[in-house]
Amino acid sequence: MSTQIGTADVNQAGHLLVGGVDAVKLATEYQTPLIAYDVSKIRQQIHHFKAIFDSAQVKYQISYASKAFATIAMYQLINQEQIHCDVVSGGELYTAVKAGFPIDKVSFHGNNKSREELQFALEHQIGCIIIDNFHEIELLRELTEKSQQSVDVMLRVTPGVSAHTHEYDMTGQEDSKFGFDIKSGQADQAIQQIIATPYLNPVGIHCHIGSQIFAIEGFILAAQKMMQLVLDWKNKFNFETPIVNLGGGFGIRYTDDEQPLQPEVFIQAIIDEIKKIATKNNLKLPEIWIEPGRSIVGAAGVSLYTVGSHKSIPGVRNYLAVDGGMGDNIRPALYQAKYESVVANKMNEPTAQTVSIAGKYCESGDMLAWDQKLPATQAGDIVAMLDTGAYGYSMASNYNRNPRPAVVFCENGKSQLVVKREQWQDMTALDLPLIES
Numbered sequence: 001m002s003t004q005i006g007t008a009d010v011n012q013a014g015h016l017l018v019g020g021v022d023a024v025k026l027a028t029e030y031q032t033p034l035i036a037y038d039v040s041k042i043r044q045q046i047h048h049f050k051a052i053f054d055s056a057q058v059k060y061q062i063s064y065a066s067k068a069f070a071t072i073a074m075y076q077l078i079n080q081e082q083i084h085c086d087v088v089s090g091g092e093l094y095t096a097v098k099a100g101f102p103i104d105k106v107s108f109h110g111n112n113k114s115r116e117e118l119q120f121a122l123e124h125q126i127g128c129i130i131i132d133n134f135h136e137i138e139l140l141r142e143l144t145e146k147s148q149q150s151v152d153v154m155l156r157v158t159p160g161v162s163a164h165t166h167e168y169d170m171t172g173q174e175d176s177k178f179g180f181d182i183k184s185g186q187a188d189q190a191i192q193q194i195i196a197t198p199y200l201n202p203v204g205i206h207c208h209i210g211s212q213i214f215a216i217e218g219f220i221l222a223a224q225k226m227m228q229l230v231l232d233w234k235n236k237f238n239f240e241t242p243i244v245n246l247g248g249g250f251g252i253r254y255t256d257d258e259q260p261l262q263p264e265v266f267i268q269a270i271i272d273e274i275k276k277i278a279t280k281n282n283l284k285l286p287e288i289w290i291e292p293g294r295s296i297v298g299a300a301g302v303s304l305y306t307v308g309s310h311k312s313i314p315g316v317r318n319y320l321a322v323d324g325g326m327g328d329n330i331r332p333a334l335y336q337a338k339y340e341s342v343v344a345n346k347m348n349e350p351t352a353q354t355v356s357i358a359g360k361y362c363e364s365g366d367m368l369a370w371d372q373k374l375p376a377t378q379a380g381d382i383v384a385m386l387d388t389g390a391y392g393y394s395m396a397s398n399y400n401r402n403p404r405p406a407v408v409f410c411e412n413g414k415s416q417l418v419v420k421r422e423q424w425q426d427m428t429a430l431d432l433p434l435i436e437s
């Protein structure tokens, strides 16, 4: 039997459940810090996105932005759900290959893809390359001419839309390192070059205005600008773009301060806008692609930590230190991101203190959360930070030579290790000793 407290499931022992598995048992079995995913939440999100498009009866593709969380098991899970994914590096693509993911369902992003990365993608018959700049057109021209291999490409453009989000999470504005600028004519120039390049087969245009977006206006504006481009290119170059890819960025709730719109609100509005513009201008309705990352995996992840030291500065603040921190979740330090935390072994106990959760890294900025209301805690308790499934493990580091955590998948009351915990030995695995002179 389990009950729900807030968004968390709790068992009779008063312990947090993740995918039906007791989080305290997870901490004992796999040690901490540990990132545990409720796999059914990932599946549900994908089904939710699919259902929205299905009911709108439009051609679409959901391409999971794997930078949010990319491991072999994750690519396999995405494949079970039969959606596409995007990668942004040779390393992500290699992981997808190792996972047996169908590479013809992969799009390859990046503002500075190397020759080796592009070659690797072509060798594996990548589904589509999302071209970001003129240098890449040239590299792809050389590589495809050499191998006499055609490849589908999309053009990433910056529509000049500033999304209302953290500065580091904005990507669609003109002054961005990503994509071809529309206003200055770079996008026009790029599509002409691509059309004139024998082995490059243009199938779509792409934009991504940012991440953790709550307002609908940016998406609508982006859809309008993209459809205007489709129309312009039809008129100027007699080329009608079959796919319009609007990227990801759908915001999720981390704390009660955030009230994101449901994906159906965003997506329905995007579909309606694209349909309206297509009909008005006698354009074929393009296939609509989205690339959700955070909204697929964010709410499914929970980070489990063991409490160590406490420090109380009378009249100032109470610190509670845990065995992880900025190495397994850089987001609080990098973006001032906020999360909710609970004590996984004391879910039914009343709050009794206001504490700030400190990581173990040698940085004053290594704070996971400020001023959280928690039950009384002592060393050995298990703190769970909720909704850490996106951009936590995937941005993890070995700072201070702390090993990265393990990752488990939990579903229907069972758990499975999907990423092993790094060990101290791994910290020196690539080191070479000094050569004595």
Ligand SMILES: Cc1ncc(COP(=O)(O)O)c(C=O)c1O
Binding pocket: 065, 068, 109, 171, 208, 210, 211, 212, 247, 248, 249, 250, 291, 292, 293, 294, 295, 390
């Ligand atoms: C091109 C592109 N697509 C998709 C995403 C996924 O964004 P999100 O995780 O906010 O859905 C990103 C990341 O911001 C991105 O850069």
Ligand SMILES: N[C@@H](CCCC[NH3+])C(=O)O
Binding pocket: 169, 171, 211, 212, 331, 335, 390, 391
């Ligand atoms: N890493 C960012 C979002 C992804 C940006 C990718 N373009 C975050 O954690 O919020």
